[in-house]
């Protein structure tokens with residue numbers, strides 16, 4: 001069943017059209033890699049799905065509802081540098097901020113919220129550091145906290161903005177296993193990434209975006225080098241085509 005429907009989405013930011021006529025339908029249990037060059041509009045697309053960017057035209061539906069009214073939870077993991085890590089709060093408190101809409105502003109969390117936070121922290125294997133101030137964490141640990149914060153909502157749709165940037169291989173593997181596990185449980189996972197080879201191997205579907213959708217298919221169906229050349233504005237001689245196994 002489809003959890004996310006994007007139809008004819010166009011977005012204008014600062015007077016410039018950033019996204020044009022995006023159509024996308026994503027079902028429960030899919031693990032979708034959103035890929036495209038810098039400035040292609042990946043973050044803008046994720047933020048439109050979250051409902052924090054207003055479309056110029058078109059519409060977004062999550063579980064049949066506009067994003068801000070969606071009852072099917074949307075978990076969002078921003079790029080790591082966008083979070084205020086110098087705020088003096090612990091891992092647990094940070095993960096609890098993911099539930100602020102459920103808890104209510106200035107209300108005390110209930111037991112169910114503490115349970116959801118504890119589950120999410122265990123899921124990213126941060127149990128031993130739950131009381132640690134987030135400012136003292138490494139980059140990989142911080143990324144795991146952001147994922148836990150999104151998971152605390154038990155979202156049906158998880159949006160991840162470049163979750164692997166700057167992470168070592170073991171942390172990447174841990175998170176990748178987690179994302180695949182979440183998709184296997186039936187959640188839809190949409191991840192923007194610059195790790196093209198990794199996405200080619202790990203995602204069930206790839207959506208190549210460069211202001212609009214250039215291609216949208218299973219990785220094995222994206223064998224035509226012309227698609228990649230168009231999406232990334234590169235030439236036929238670019239070594240990435242060989243790395244991806246699609247060179248002519």
Ligand SMILES: Nc1ncnc2c1ncn2[C@@H]1O[C@H](COP(=O)(O)OP(=O)(O)OP(=O)(O)O)[C@@H](O)[C@H]1O
Nearest residue numbers: 013014015018036037038039040041042043044045
């Ligand atoms: N608030 C804003 N005002 C004006 N232009 C913006 C704004 N936010 C983003 N843009 C522009 O929109 C375009 C798409 O940006 P976006 O961050 O969505 O791309 P991206 O594919 O996520 O890029 P990257 O891979 O570099 O993270 C860029 O040209 C960017 O400069």
